[in-house]
Amino acid sequence: MTVNEGVQDFGGYPRRDQFFAHRVVRLMAKTCAAQQIGADACWLVTLIAHLEDSRRYKAPIRFYNAQLVPVGGFANEKALIRARRRAIDAGWLRYIPGAKMRPGVYWTAIPAEADLPDTPIDEDVDGCSGDSQSKSTEDEQDSLSKPAAKTAGNDRESGCLLYPIPKPTSDSEPSQAKTSNPGEAAPGFDPFPCLGNGKTWVLPAVKLAEWSETYKELDVPEELRVARQWLIDNPSKRKTSATMGRFLNGWLGRSRGSLSPTGCKSTSMEDSIYKPLKPA
Numbered sequence: 293m294t295v296n297e298g299v300q301d302f303g304g305y306p307r308r309d310q311f312f313a314h315r316v317v318r319l320m321a322k323t324c325a326a327q328q329i330g331a332d333a334c335w336l337v338t339l340i341a342h343l344e345d346s347r348r349y350k351a352p353i354r355f356y357n358a359q360l361v362p363v364g365g366f367a368n369e370k371a372l373i374r375a376r377r378r379a380i381d382a383g384w385l386r387y388i389p390g391a392k393m394r395p396g397v398y399w400t401a402i403p404a405e406a407d408l409p410d411t412p413i414d415e416d417v418d419g420c421s422g423d424s425q426s427k428s429t430e431d432e433q434d435s436l437s438k439p440a441a442k443t444a445g446n447d448r449e450s451g452c453l454l455y456p457i458p459k460p461t462s463d464s465e466p467s468q469a470k471t472s473n474p475g476e477a478a479p480g481f482d483p484f485p486c487l488g489n490g491k492t493w494v495l496p497a498v499k500l501a502e503w504s505e506t507y508k509e510l511d512v513p514e515e516l517r518v519a520r521q522w523l524i525d526n527p528s529k530r531k532t533s534a535t536m537g538r539f540l541n542g543w544l545g546r547s548r549g550s551l552s553p554t555g556c557k558s559t560s561m562e563d564s565i566y567k568p569l570k571p572a
Contacts, residue, residue, distance in 0.1 A: 305399060308349035313341035315410055316400050320384065322413050323406045329378040332366065336375050337384045339364055341400040352399040356390065367509055368550070374514055484520050486533045493536040507544045519543045
């Protein structure tokens with residue numbers, strides 16, 4: 293399948309309004325997309341959107357994985373692929389895989405549920421009131437005091453953001469590692485298989501928080517899921533429940549050790565950007 297045929301499968305490269313890239317970024321902020329797909333996926337969408345803008349929206353963007361890793365500041369190719377998958381699944385990114393000597397093709401999109409009025413979302417009551425001149429101060433205060441009555445996520449008529457804004461953290465607040473119940477299981481993880489018929493090890497939430505703090509360069513939850521899959525596929529190399537924590541810590545340490553000091557693969561910028569090292 294040619295690139296043009298792949299683009300046509302999506303209905304062709306869409307016509308864009310001027311400054312479309314800015315609208316994509318503002319709507320990602322407005323819908324708290326980073327909470328859903330992660331900051332790395334949002335950055336990838338932002339990067340592609342503004343590269344489209346630099347082309348004046350005449351064609352999609354083309355990259356090999358090995359080029360996009362250093363350009364986007366991703367730790368490695370796996371990190372890029374994970375971020376790309378989340379952006380695609382959420383509807384913010386369109387992607388046609390490449391092949392040998394043919395780069396992957398990218399362009400951005402706005403999911404239907406995120407296609408909201410492009411109004412400000414900061415702490416400006418007038419900007420979120422829709423018709424501030426016709427309402428009294430009491431009406432505005434009353435409307436702001438009842439955000440829970442809206443269940444659709446956003447007020448499409450006024451364009452107000454109704455998603456909860458995460459509370460900023462500070463150095464004075466205790467970390468998750470200090471406050472988590474030591475016996476509490478980390479959410480979103482299945483048990484890790486251990487040596488012995490049917491034996492498993494449950495990842496404690498306190499260890500997940502501890503490793504996430506120690507290995508900030510890594511996507512720790514994803515690395516742990518990869519390690520769990522490796523144990524499933526290699527039953528003869530499984531660990532006991534007593535040594536599972538040490539094994540996973542070593543896994544994370546080796547993953548971090550494979551990164552260069554900048555957090556990217558040890559590939560020169562010239563080789564990464566101008567030479568198609570790997571198909572996308």
